Amino acid sequence: MLLGFIVNNIEGITEKIKEGVNKIKETLRVSKIRFEPGSDRVDLAGHETLDDIAKILLNCGDIRLEIGGHTDSQGREQMNLNLSQSRANSVLFDLLRRRVLTKNIIAKGYGESQPIASNDTEQGREINRRIEFTPFDKSMGTTVSVSYTHLRAHETVLDLVCRLLLE
Numbered sequence: 088m089l090l091g092f093i094v095n096n097i098e099g100i101t102e103k104i105k106e107g108v109n110k111i112k113e114t115l116r117v118s119k120i121r122f123e124p125g126s127d128r129v130d131l132a133g134h135e136t137l138d139d140i141a142k143i144l145l146n147c148g149d150i151r152l153e154i155g156g157h158t159d160s161q162g163r164e165q166m167n168l169n170l171s172q173s174r175a176n177s178v179l180f181d182l183l184r185r186r187v188l189t190k191n192i193i194a195k196g197y198g199e200s201q202p203i204a205s206n207d208t209e210q211g212r213e214i215n216r217r218i219e220f221t222p223f224d225k226s227m228g229t230t231v232s233v234s235y236t237h238l239r240a241h242e243t244v245l246d247l248v249c250r251l252l253l254e
Contacts, residue, residue: 104148129181145187153195
């Protein structure tokens with residue numbers, strides 16, 4: 088019976104994480120994080136979007152996320168890669184300043200390597216300049232099976248649940 092309780096709680100936590108990620112994606116669909124041109128400084132509207140994302144993350148608990156920075160293809164490739172990394176780092180730092188637990192959040196710059204629109208138009212380039220939040224928790228979308236053999240010496244059931252969610 089305890090095992091069923093654990094599995095149900097893990098699935099509930101996983102659902103909470105999925106819900107949080109979906110809320111972040113919806114927030115970014117409505118209002119993306121924008122930066123000052125050629126800079127890693129988030130603009131005023133972007134700070135409001137980060138406020139909304141921070142509130143979502145504070146309700147998700149400890150979640151493994153990648154903050155992916157992307158640019159358009161204007162400029163040199165290495166410059167765009169560096170800029171995208173700086174922007175992803177800036178978002179991570181801004182979330183930390185908003186008291187979001189960031190120990191399991193990583194920042195990665197992709198530069199111009201993953202366009203989602205054509206770089207031939209200003210509209211396409213604007214779409215390609217983006218920040219994405221992607222979960223990388225192994226338990227996302229999968230059912231976690233738990234047995235007492237997973238327990239380590241002196242580990243509580245709660246410790247086990249947390250460890251499995253973070254592996």
